[in-house]
Amino acid sequence: MTQSKAFNALIPAVLFLLLSIPLMGLQLNQGQIIPTVTLQDNSTLVGIAFSTGFIFLFQLVREKIPFNGSSISNLISSPAQRVPSLHKHDSFKKILTVLLIASLFIWPLFSSRGAVDLGIHILIYVLLGLGLNVVVGLAGLLDLGFVGFYAVGAYGYALLNQYFGLDFWTCLLFSGALAALFGFILGFPVLRLRGDYLAIVTLGFGEIIRILLNNWSGLTGGPNGIGQIPPATLFGIEFSRNASEGGTTFHELLGISYSGSHKVIFLYLIALVITLLTVWVINRLRNMPIGRAWEALREDDIACQSLGMNKTTIKLSAFTIGAMFAGLAGTLFAARMSHISPESFTFIESAMILAIVVLGGMGSQFGVILAAIIIASLPELVRDFEQYRMLMFGVMMVVMMAWRPQGLMPMKRPHIEMRKKELEERAHEAPEATNTRKAQAA
Amino acid sequence: MSSQNNNQNASLLEVEELTMRFGGLLAVDSVALSIQEGQITSIIGPNGAGKTTVFNCLTGFYKPTAGSIRFKGEDIAGNKNHEISRKGIVRTFQHVRLFKNMTVLENLLVAQHRHINTNLLSGLLKTSSYRRTEQEALDHAAYWLERVDLADMANRDACNLAYGQQRRLEIARCMVTRPTLLMLDEPAAGLNPKETAELDELISDLRSNHNVSVLLIEHDMKLVMGISDYIYVINQGTPLAEGKPEDVSANDDVIKAYLGEA
Known part of the structure; x- marks a missing residue:
């Protein structure tokens, strides 16, 4: 299990590396007659290395992050202990969303015209x-x-x-x-x-x-x-x-x-x-x-x-x-x-x-x-x-x-909770149905 | 027996001279059915006899070449299938047709589409009438999930259920639409003996406690003979025999059709 997890996390990291090095890590020097390709300066390469590490770590622990309230571990565990995360992390998620939206509104004031246009x-x-x-x-x-x-x-x-x-x-x-x-x-x-x-x-x-x-x-x-x-x-x-x-x-x-x-x-x-x-x-x-x-x-x-x-x-x-x-x-x-x-x-x-x-x-x-x-x-x-x-x-x-x-x-x-109480009441309303079943089962 | 006498006056579904022709092939020829309210009626016959074609004609998947289909006195032959199902005839399929990548609960909510307030604005604004109908649909779904023992699976994807559970879910999905006539196309196919026994019990219960009449196509003779009130036998598209289970099982033609002549 752990081995395959590490492998699963490795794939996106390697993919990222493969894409980012040619896309961001190389520099085309067009000054000369024949353009040459050189590596970008160190800070870019360090950035790529850090990002790769981050992607690897994130993929490794992703399942433990209660994103959207349901992760794979929830599915496997018994019904009795399913579904705890949804409400607990609701407020956290809300705050995060509000912060994100607020920053989306504010950032153009501090950035260049080109960046906003790209936005x-x-x-x-x-x-x-x-x-x-x-x-x-x-x-x-x-x-x-x-x-x-x-x-x-x-x-x-x-x-x-x-x-x-x-x-x-x-x-x-x-x-x-x-x-x-x-x-x-x-x-x-x-x-x-x-x-x-x-x-x-x-x-x-x-x-x-x-x-x-x-x-x-x-x-x-x-x-x-x-x-x-x-x-x-x-x-x-x-x-x-x-x-x-x-x-x-x-x-x-x-x-x-x-x-x-x-x-x-x-x-x-x-x-x-x-x-x-x-x-x-x-x-x-x-x-x-x-x-x-x-x-x-x-x-x-x-x-x-x-x-x-x-x-x-x-x-x-x-x-x-x-x-x-x-x-x-x-x-x-x-x-x-x-x-x-x-x-x-x-x-x-x-x-x-x-x-x-x-x-x-x-x-x-x-x-x-x-x-x-x-x-x-x-x-x-x-x-x-x-x-x-x-x-x-x-x-x-x-x-x-x-x-x-x-x-x-x-x-x-979407994970939808049913009202258990209502369900029990309904079951009492139609007891004859359950009784017939029990009788027939016996 | 008194109820049966009442029912004979007005049958729920009355099919006469139903004929379905595909080019040169006469798939169904002059089939007549009469389904009484509150009864379990079965259609049996060898493979390729045209049973499913009859189902497809009744539910509007095919437009019958000739014949009349009367549901509660109203002629529904040639109606579109969503119109027919809105009138209260709902069917299951020979091969399970669930919404596989949706959860079990969603399957049951989709089926209640017309019972929920589908007005776009009221849904977007979550008006009280929308929330009420949505909650009612949820409760109704919960009740039926409990009834077919799938309450613990409510939020699983339908494709992850065991085959027997998928069969039960399909029946529950029909039942949440509050049908008058439930049509089951080989519901026991692929079930083990224990599951078949549970199905038997479920169908009887639907009939006795949920005001639904059942039309059944089935190959499992033990199930058919035990559960049916009335049986129609079709062979090569034409009606062969009809009657109570004991009459049909004693009928020489039926035995001949199933086993061949000596």
């Missing part, structure tokens, strides 16, 4: 991952055209703003609703399809949207895309250097000097709030009848129907709700880039989002968030290795699928 980028991917997680992870409907809804959200904001002059907040609502509508519409033709067939049709749908945006030059500007999308405003207060006619700017209002990072931080905060809301909503949905119905549909759609559940509504609701979150992410994307074009919404984006869901662990919110952070930030952090990006990505996916097909953080089943 928005990551949050957009988190949103996309969470949305697709509903469709693929929970409802088990393989969707390869998810980027289509992302595009609908982005173009929704860009076009509504260009033609009707609507502001960010109105468009956020409209784009979310529009993407949801598209999800609903896509749901109809694929109602009868499953597995591979479904994947191909959704793939086609994603491409249709991209090609439509690319070729409908009159409306969408074609391959040139749409520019000058305004950033978000705060109750009409603008974050630009000079106010538009009749408008007020943020720095004038507060009497501080203008800084370009204000609007970045503001958009980051918006993205953060939307993401937190999404996490909360999906978390609630998962434990509601609709969430359970999604999962039941994934597990066995025939049994689902034989229990009186309508497959059509369950499927459509998964598509609609998943697409809505992609729409919100699209609006944030448009506001962040201020210029969008169809090339941002190619199939590779769909594949990336799907990779986030699979890598994180199908259905697991925490896993998907973690995977989104990794996948969205890695290419930005290791720009020097841009040429090897897809290679690294491929290696990572192969290794992950071989060693940990369930994902980084597989979904944990």
Whole structure:
């Protein structure tokens, strides 16, 4: 047991080492005629060594950490001593969560504009991952055209703003609703399809949207895309250097000097709030009848129907709700880039989002968030290795699928306590049932 | 016996001339069934006789080619299967079909989907009506878990249960939907003799104490003969015989169909 534990802990540590040394430990010197590769300075290498040690230790004691209240040891132990941890560590977990969220809100004030911008980028991917997680992870409907809804959200904001002059907040609502509508519409033709067939049709749908945006030059500007999308405003207060006619700017209002990072931080905060809301909503949905119905549909759609559940509504609701979150992410994307074009919404984006869901662990919110952070930030952090990006990505996916097909953080089943007292009362109410059984058993 | 007389006036499920054709294959030909309230009715027959096809027609998985199916006087032939199950006909499957990667308790909560307040907003905001229905569903599930001896397994994944337990869970999952007619497709398949005896006892109890009529497909003759009030025999898609267990077991045609002619 201990030996295999150590081995199990060793694998992630070695994996980390294998990935981090080429990604972070090497330096490309481009000054000379022939670029050379040298090791990074000592502090980076020490950092990698420490992190590797930490990962090893964490994996070693992971089972003893009462994360989510149920660990493997709980499952094995007798029923009498199961389930103690849930309530005991509740307050600790709450404090930790509050601290984490608070730090997420505060850190942009102390960091560079580039870092905050990367933060928005990551949050957009988190949103996309969470949305697709509903469709693929929970409802088990393989969707390869998810980027289509992302595009609908982005173009929704860009076009509504260009033609009707609507502001960010109105468009956020409209784009979310529009993407949801598209999800609903896509749901109809694929109602009868499953597995591979479904994947191909959704793939086609994603491409249709991209090609439509690319070729409908009159409306969408074609391959040139749409520019000058305004950033978000705060109750009409603008974050630009000079106010538009009749408008007020943020720095004038507060009497501080203008800084370009204000609007970045503001958009980051918006993205953060939307993401937190999404996490909360999906978390609630998962434990509601609709969430359970999604999962039941994934597990066995025939049994689902034989229990009186309508497959059509369950499927459509998964598509609609998943697409809505992609729409919100699209609006944030448009506001962040201020210029969008169809090339941002190619199939590779769909594949990336799907990779986030699979890598994180199908259905697991925490896993998907973690995977989104990794996948969205890695290419930005290791720009020097841009040429090897897809290679690294491929290696990572192969290794992950071989060693940990369930994902980084597989979904944990909710542990529900039954009311024992009520149960006993019920048993007294129907004593004849138990009596008959006893009599027959004797 | 007086109850039986009452029931003869209005049977729960009345099937006439049920025919199911797959291309050139006539799988079920003019089958008639009449299921009385509060009785256990069995369909038996050799392998490939069309028993499961009859089940699939009754529960709406297939749209029957011809014939009428009346449930409580209402024609349900050709209805979608979720509609039929909402009317109170719920079935189990020949091969267990649980939601394998969900916990035992979740399996029972899913089955009560329509009894819980499924309004999205009230669920998100945890309104009192949502919490009440959710708690009721939980209590109902707990009661049935206790009833089929799975209370200790409530938070295990369904796929980790022993086979016999999975069978019992499938029956419990049907029962939490509060059905009128429970249809069991070979519930004893793969069970050991002790488990079969427990199943026998469970089915009788469901009928006597939980107001449910049972339609059973089964190959275990000891179970069928002991438990059934009435038996239909189907052979190669056509009705062969029907009657009380003792009549059917004495019927020459039935013996011939099962054992072949000498």
